[in-house]
Amino acid sequence: MSGLGTGGINLCAEATRSWGSYNMIRKVFPMKTHFAASAMSLLAASASAQTPAETLPDAVGSVAPALEAYSQDSLFGSVWQSEDLSVRDRSLITLAAMMTRHETEDLGDYVALALDAGVTPAEISETITHLAFYSGWGNATAAAEAAAPVYEERGVSAEDLPDVDPELLPLNEEAEASRQEHVQGTYGEVSQGVVDNTEQLLFLDLWLRPALEPRDRSLVTVAALIAAGQPEQMTFHLNRAMDNGLTQEEAGAMLSHLAFYTGWPRVFSAMPVAKDVFANRSD
Amino acid sequence: MSGLGTGGINLCAEATRSWGSYNMIRKVFPMKTHFAASAMSLLAASASAQTPAETLPDAVGSVAPALEAYSQDSLFGSVWQSEDLSVRDRSLITLAAMMTRHETEDLGDYVALALDAGVTPAEISETITHLAFYSGWGNATAAAEAAAPVYEERGVSAEDLPDVDPELLPLNEEAEASRQEHVQGTYGEVSQGVVDNTEQLLFLDLWLRPALEPRDRSLVTVAALIAAGQPEQMTFHLNRAMDNGLTQEEAGAMLSHLAFYTGWPRVFSAMPVAKDVFANRSD
Amino acid sequence: MSGLGTGGINLCAEATRSWGSYNMIRKVFPMKTHFAASAMSLLAASASAQTPAETLPDAVGSVAPALEAYSQDSLFGSVWQSEDLSVRDRSLITLAAMMTRHETEDLGDYVALALDAGVTPAEISETITHLAFYSGWGNATAAAEAAAPVYEERGVSAEDLPDVDPELLPLNEEAEASRQEHVQGTYGEVSQGVVDNTEQLLFLDLWLRPALEPRDRSLVTVAALIAAGQPEQMTFHLNRAMDNGLTQEEAGAMLSHLAFYTGWPRVFSAMPVAKDVFANRSD
Numbered sequence: 001m002s003g004l005g006t007g008g009i010n011l012c013a014e015a016t017r018s019w020g021s022y023n024m025i026r027k028v029f030p031m032k033t034h035f036a037a038s039a040m041s042l043l044a045a046s047a048s049a050q051t052p053a054e055t056l057p058d059a060v061g062s063v064a065p066a067l068e069a070y071s072q073d074s075l076f077g078s079v080w081q082s083e084d085l086s087v088r089d090r091s092l093i094t095l096a097a098m099m100t101r102h103e104t105e106d107l108g109d110y111v112a113l114a115l116d117a118g119v120t121p122a123e124i125s126e127t128i129t130h131l132a133f134y135s136g137w138g139n140a141t142a143a144a145e146a147a148a149p150v151y152e153e154r155g156v157s158a159e160d161l162p163d164v165d166p167e168l169l170p171l172n173e174e175a176e177a178s179r180q181e182h183v184q185g186t187y188g189e190v191s192q193g194v195v196d197n198t199e200q201l202l203f204l205d206l207w208l209r210p211a212l213e214p215r216d217r218s219l220v221t222v223a224a225l226i227a228a229g230q231p232e233q234m235t236f237h238l239n240r241a242m243d244n245g246l247t248q249e250e251a252g253a254m255l256s257h258l259a260f261y262t263g264w265p266r267v268f269s270a271m272p273v274a275k276d277v278f279a280n281r282s283d
Numbered sequence: 284m285s286g287l288g289t290g291g292i293n294l295c296a297e298a299t300r301s302w303g304s305y306n307m308i309r310k311v312f313p314m315k316t317h318f319a320a321s322a323m324s325l326l327a328a329s330a331s332a333q334t335p336a337e338t339l340p341d342a343v344g345s346v347a348p349a350l351e352a353y354s355q356d357s358l359f360g361s362v363w364q365s366e367d368l369s370v371r372d373r374s375l376i377t378l379a380a381m382m383t384r385h386e387t388e389d390l391g392d393y394v395a396l397a398l399d400a401g402v403t404p405a406e407i408s409e410t411i412t413h414l415a416f417y418s419g420w421g422n423a424t425a426a427a428e429a430a431a432p433v434y435e436e437r438g439v440s441a442e443d444l445p446d447v448d449p450e451l452l453p454l455n456e457e458a459e460a461s462r463q464e465h466v467q468g469t470y471g472e473v474s475q476g477v478v479d480n481t482e483q484l485l486f487l488d489l490w491l492r493p494a495l496e497p498r499d500r501s502l503v504t505v506a507a508l509i510a511a512g513q514p515e516q517m518t519f520h521l522n523r524a525m526d527n528g529l530t531q532e533e534a535g536a537m538l539s540h541l542a543f544y545t546g547w548p549r550v551f552s553a554m555p556v557a558k559d560v561f562a563n564r565s566d
Numbered sequence: 567m568s569g570l571g572t573g574g575i576n577l578c579a580e581a582t583r584s585w586g587s588y589n590m591i592r593k594v595f596p597m598k599t600h601f602a603a604s605a606m607s608l609l610a611a612s613a614s615a616q617t618p619a620e621t622l623p624d625a626v627g628s629v630a631p632a633l634e635a636y637s638q639d640s641l642f643g644s645v646w647q648s649e650d651l652s653v654r655d656r657s658l659i660t661l662a663a664m665m666t667r668h669e670t671e672d673l674g675d676y677v678a679l680a681l682d683a684g685v686t687p688a689e690i691s692e693t694i695t696h697l698a699f700y701s702g703w704g705n706a707t708a709a710a711e712a713a714a715p716v717y718e719e720r721g722v723s724a725e726d727l728p729d730v731d732p733e734l735l736p737l738n739e740e741a742e743a744s745r746q747e748h749v750q751g752t753y754g755e756v757s758q759g760v761v762d763n764t765e766q767l768l769f770l771d772l773w774l775r776p777a778l779e780p781r782d783r784s785l786v787t788v789a790a791l792i793a794a795g796q797p798e799q800m801t802f803h804l805n806r807a808m809d810n811g812l813t814q815e816e817a818g819a820m821l822s823h824l825a826f827y828t829g830w831p832r833v834f835s836a837m838p839v840a841k842d843v844f845a846n847r848s849d
Contacts, residue, residue, distance in 0.1 A: 059424075059431035060427045062435075062441075063426075064412045064427050066412045070412065079480075102385065102668065103385060104671070106424075125630045134829050138664060138827065141626050141633075144625040144630050187841065189841075191819070192818065193648070194822045194833060202830065228831065229513060229795060230831045230832070233831040261419055261421065263419040274474070275472075278472070278473060340707050342714035346717055346727070347710050348691075350698050350710065352730045381704060384668065384704065385668065538756070539757050544702055546700050546701040547700055547764065548701075548790075551760075551799060552796060554760065558756045
């Protein structure tokens with residue numbers, strides 16, 4: 001991350017874990033106090049860092065003061081600060097949800113927020129690539145357009161981005177053989193093209209790219225499915241996320257977080273699926 | 284509403300019930316006739332009032348003349364004028380649907396249309412706040428951005444907007460205890476955060492805010508669910524809407540109206556749910 | 567099409583069948599060779615023709631080089647060139663999907679692409695009119711706004727567009743009587759307005775308009791349903807598409823194509839429906 005100008009807050013990994021810590025830093029180092037050069041530099045960077053609250057347009061206050069209050073008190077003041085899911089993960093699932101909903105006007109802010117929360121430019125780039133397949137090409141190309149000026153402003157360069165053709169992660173051959181056999185048997189006669197692309201592009205390539213941890217890849221996939229209103233596709237991916245390290249507490253916190261960004265009904269339709277997945281895993 | 288410059292049409296409550304009446308006013312008071320100052324003022328306001336037909340971009344005529352004809356003949360000339368649902372309600376559900384679909388480029392027009400149909404600035408503000416929870420934060424903040432210039436142009440000021448912290452409507456404690464017990468029992472172990480926020484933010488707060496009648500709050504919720512393609516969440520809210528005064532005829536007219544704005548398939552997926560709700564209520 | 571300036575490639579109907587052929591033309595007539603005036607004119611037109619690859623924003627390369635590679639290699643280099651579905655059909659279903667997803671910023675490009683692939687201005691106009699009913703009025707009016715500058719640039723004029731009130735195609739009276747009886751019986755008491763508009767506007771009018779072949783009308787309807795995540799409405803329309811000439815191979819290729827533009831999960835939710843339709847038709 002060094003040299004990317006993503007804000008001094010990232011110099012301290014734990015500080016990115018919650019905006020409570022962020023606020024604490026600002027209290028301990030109030031802006032008008034004088035420091036040595038390095039501390040000044042840290043503060044200057046912090047001062048320009050994107051916070052969740054800064055994503056709220058001014059118009060909200062002038063049109064719907066109650067919504068502004070809910071935003072400050074509940075969404076930014078409570079949800080984003082809750083420690084059951086890291087700020088990094090929150091910023092990643094928020095970006096995935098906004099991309100999937102094609103809320104392009106705010107995507108740049110959410111890219112900046114993710115960078116400030118410790119998501120690397122490579123991880124955001126790979127999230128965009130991944131969600132091209134999982135939420136549609138146009139959502140991903142729009143996200144690239146929103147990210148480009150943020151990356152340029154922060155001096156992200158080509159070498160900070162994922163390789164086009166990297167060494168792939170090892171394949172779980174047994175699991176993949178089982179998946180492919182099932183899909184081929186079920187849908188081979190419906191669309192061999194879908195079956196082949198799913199195997200060749202997704203499971204033998206995209207999912208094995210190292211630029212995003214498998215756990216994070218599953219996390220943004222599940223967030224995209226909730227945002228798209230596709231709980232019927234969630235069982236496989238939530239299980240995969242938990243196989244790859246997502247805890248049940250984190251999954252529950254993700255649902256609570258996404259309720260705000262996707263609307264309550266999307267989450268209430270995802271809850272029965274999550275309940276079944278949790279129950280089956282604890283058997 | 285006085286002093287908000289929302290158009291003389293609102294001075295006459297019944298006139299806002301249908302655009303047939305609106306057209307009647309324009310016939311009775313043709314534009315080139317001279318009147319006393321107060322009548323002139325009324326006409327000037329009417330002349331600038333937003334009508335449904337004015338939401339149609341000019342490009343429709345130059346690219347798809349048949350669509351323009353369907354718009355004029357069927358949507359504006361028939362649906363909006365049908366008396367089974369008031370123009371006020373039509374403008375409110377149209378706004379809710381457009382917000383939910385994130386059709387941000389036209390939201391300003393639909394805010395103006397709602398104001399001209401007799402929805403107050405406070406009610407629109409509260410609809411935006413409400414749908415933050417029911418169709419996602421970004422839809423609501425985008426609606427606030429679209430509404431802000433309309434409010435400014437019409438001189439809507441802070442005192443016209445809902446209190447942030449008002450005296451709440453009385454709670455139906457029995458019904459809420461039953462709802463909360465059911466949700467806690469079903470989903471408490473999946474995401475206690477969702478369960479708690481649903482109780483504390485939605486049912487003990489948002490739904491009790493007086494700035495939008497419970498019947499209207501349910502109306503925009505159901506419209507949002509239809510627009511979002513979530514009929515599976517509609518049973519509870521359509522029942523609640525009808526408990527709060529929405530008639531079956533109005534609900535049927537809402538489906539017919541929304542078919543145009545959300546597409547026929549969204550409504551056809553909502554019809555079986557409405558059918559079941561109607562049947563169960565008549566038992 | 568003559569006089570519309572839609573590119574010399576359309577002078578040769580078969581050349582529009584695949585971008586393989588398109589590339590072949592460019593190889594046979596390399597750009598720097600000198601020709602007689604008519605051939606030059608052909609080349610000039612080809613050089614400005616919209617290709618699928620040109621819809622990719624530059625930002626993709628600078629933010630997500632891997633996504634650019636997938637786009638070039640898989641989407642443009644393989645999917646669009648696969649001969650199981652014509653480029654014309656691919657451009658039509660892509661436009662339908664983008665419209666339905668309200669990805670308005672790229673719609674102009676996809677209109678241009680469809681014109682260059684041999685879809686006539688009248689067919690695009692009628693697709694927009696049709697999808698007003700099947701994916702919502704605002705999606706269609708936004709598409710008209712995106713198409714207007716493309717039509718103007720290419721000199722499309724009013725006489726190139728579908729009649730507002732044409733002689734209608736013959737009605738299959740038996741099938742329509744059966745459909746109407748079923749819908750009236752099932753939903754007449756829920757919303758007579760929906761039932762009546764479905765009959766009068768859709769099945770006795772829109773579907774009989776000659777400006778779009780019934781097979782193409784069904785094709786864009788099915789594409790819109792997949793893009794909207796409404797597989798539950800697809801059975802009727804996929805059967806109708808196949809009754810009207812869509813082959814099973816084409817339907818399978820459509821699923822494979824749309825996976826990229828709507829995201830894999832939309833297509834995986836549509837696959838079981840397609841499987842059932844195919845199975846029932848082969849019984």
